[in-house]
Amino acid sequence: MIMALKPCVRQLGGVAQVWRCVSRSIAHQTYRITAGNTCHDINDAQKAAGPTSARLPRLRHTIPESYEKVEVSTAEWSYVERLLPLKSIPKPTGNPGEVMPSGWVVPSAKPGDYPYFVPRSANHMLPVYLLHKPILSKHVTSVKHVQGDIFALSEELREHLTQLLPSRKIINMRVHEPHQMIQIKGQFVTELKEFLLKKGF
Amino acid sequence: MTSSGTEKALSLLRRLPRVSIGNLGPNPGAHNEKRRGRGIYGGKTHGAGSGGSGQRQNFMRVGYETGNTPFYLRFSYQTYYKGHHLKLSYTPLCMGKLQMMIDTNRLRCDVPVDVTQLMATGLFSISPQQKEGGFMLENEGIDHFKATINIEVQWANEAVIASVERNGGFITTAYFDPLSLTAAIKPVEFFGRGIAIPRRMLPPQHLIDYYSDPKNRGYLADPAEVARERFLLAQKYGYELPDVNASPNKDILLERKDPRQIFFGLEPGWVVNLKDKVILKPTDPELKEHFAS
Numbered sequence: 108m109i110m111a112l113k114p115c116v117r118q119l120g121g122v123a124q125v126w127r128c129v130s131r132s133i134a135h136q137t138y139r140i141t142a143g144n145t146c147h148d149i150n151d152a153q154k155a156a157g158p159t160s161a162r163l164p165r166l167r168h169t170i171p172e173s174y175e176k177v178e179v180s181t182a183e184w185s186y187v188e189r190l191l192p193l194k195s196i197p198k199p200t201g202n203p204g205e206v207m208p209s210g211w212v213v214p215s216a217k218p219g220d221y222p223y224f225v226p227r228s229a230n231h232m233l234p235v236y237l238l239h240k241p242i243l244s245k246h247v248t249s250v251k252h253v254q255g256d257i258f259a260l261s262e263e264l265r266e267h268l269t270q271l272l273p274s275r276k277i278i279n280m281r282v283h284e285p286h287q288m289i290q291i292k293g294q295f296v297t298e299l300k301e302f303l304l305k306k307g308f
Numbered sequence: 309m310t311s312s313g314t315e316k317a318l319s320l321l322r323r324l325p326r327v328s329i330g331n332l333g334p335n336p337g338a339h340n341e342k343r344r345g346r347g348i349y350g351g352k353t354h355g356a357g358s359g360g361s362g363q364r365q366n367f368m369r370v371g372y373e374t375g376n377t378p379f380y381l382r383f384s385y386q387t388y389y390k391g392h393h394l395k396l397s398y399t400p401l402c403m404g405k406l407q408m409m410i411d412t413n414r415l416r417c418d419v420p421v422d423v424t425q426l427m428a429t430g431l432f433s434i435s436p437q438q439k440e441g442g443f444m445l446e447n448e449g450i451d452h453f454k455a456t457i458n459i460e461v462q463w464a465n466e467a468v469i470a471s472v473e474r475n476g477g478f479i480t481t482a483y484f485d486p487l488s489l490t491a492a493i494k495p496v497e498f499f500g501r502g503i504a505i506p507r508r509m510l511p512p513q514h515l516i517d518y519y520s521d522p523k524n525r526g527y528l529a530d531p532a533e534v535a536r537e538r539f540l541l542a543q544k545y546g547y548e549l550p551d552v553n554a555s556p557n558k559d560i561l562l563e564r565k566d567p568r569q570i571f572f573g574l575e576p577g578w579v580v581n582l583k584d585k586v587i588l589k590p591t592d593p594e595l596k597e598h599f600a601s
Contacts, residue, residue, distance in 0.1 A: 168322040176590075192429075
């Protein structure tokens with residue numbers, strides 16, 4: 108798996124030797140392997156002109172035909188397949204309710220457990236978002252993709268928040284049924300996520 | 309018999325790069341660089357030339373301070389921008405996010421994790437043209453990091469290295485020059501271009517020291533010294549280094565790239581044909597020597 112190239116730095120000692128190596132390699136040109144890209148051979152003209160006349164510099168202006176010869180191989184195709192990204196977001200594996208080291212919880216609730224159902228987003232995360240325009244001191248917490256009886260969930264959320272924040276007299280809440288969303292004025296992302304995780308969503 | 313002028317022209321033609329949109333330009337005088345008229349007094353004016361105070365929009369240039377040396381001309385340089393064009397910025401990746409990607413199967417751990425695999429998750433965007441160098445690992449979540457991975461990033465600090473190594477993983481910091489990074493972050497697009505995989509360039513002078521230091525697990529450092537630093541770090545942070553030979557993922561954990569390699573298992577000089585699913589390798593000894601140097 109580890110290829111047998113000659114690393115030009117690893118075997119060398121200090122920085123000065125590294126740069127010597129680099130300048131040597133810059134002297135090489137980069138060639139493109141193209142098919143049928145041969146130009147007129149200028150060697151005849153150069154020979155006719157003689158050694159004393161103005162010679163072109165070391166740069167080669169014909170691409171030798173030997174460069175076009177390639178070896179076709181499929182032995183390393185598995186390494187190419189490794190690089191191809193997946194076409195869709197992979198499904199997480201785990202037992203329902205399992206808490207992963209990062210804090211991510213596998214959902215365990217099923218539609219029917221409650222009058223409402225809150226599925227995970229496309230990235231398998233809880234659909235609780237904070238809307239905040241930095242220029243304004245307005246924060247709105249929103250729970251999206253709520254299916255079923257959204258009003259039942261909104262009542263439960265109101266109860267939960269009233270219990271958490273007894274000093275708060277008013278909890279401004281907006282239930283938008285067609286958009287399947289509940290909006291609450293303030294920053295309650297952590298509290299709502301904990302609430303939903305406890306329910307198993 | 310061709311004249312020397314024609315010969316010269318032909319030899320130039322052979323040497324110069326292929327004519328493309330990128331190296332064509334108009335003949336002098338082809339494009340009329342007519343200047344837009346300004347103010348109310350110039351010919352072909354675009355100013356409101358009818359006169360009257362309500363129509364005059366004859367502003368002075370921005371910054372003009374009615375004669376005294378304006379602020380923007382008082383100082384000949386600004387030192388805080390010195391060298392800004394050389395400095396790279398890195399996409400921050402918290403250890404907590406890395407752990408979450410592994411937990412949700414978003415990041416595959418059956419292969420070594422490098423820039424390509426992190427970009428394949430689709431959760432990040434890197435633009436090498438904007439002087440972005442790749443990924444740097446951040447401290448947030450190091451205490452809860454539990455995965456055993458072989459990861460290659462562009463920048464990592466001591467605490468992050470310790471959190472990876474105490475779980476039996478390996479971390480390497482590696483430099484990708486802009487062209488190599490463009491290939492690494494979008495390999496499918498790169499292979500579609502039909503050009504040979506380039507050799508990865510060495511870091512610039514101000515980064516060579518970082519990537520040669522075994523403390524940073526630099527890819528140019530001596531592997532023996534890196535192993536020694538792993539042991540010392542374990543002692544410093546107070547954990548025992550797990551034995552890699554006992555791990556079931558031993559092959560994955562021990563896979564490393566050559567300093568000139570962009571992709572694991574694929575050498576510079578190879579052309580990958582995604583359509584026919586084959587790899588074309590050069591056979592000419594000069595080419596092979598160049599790509600292997």
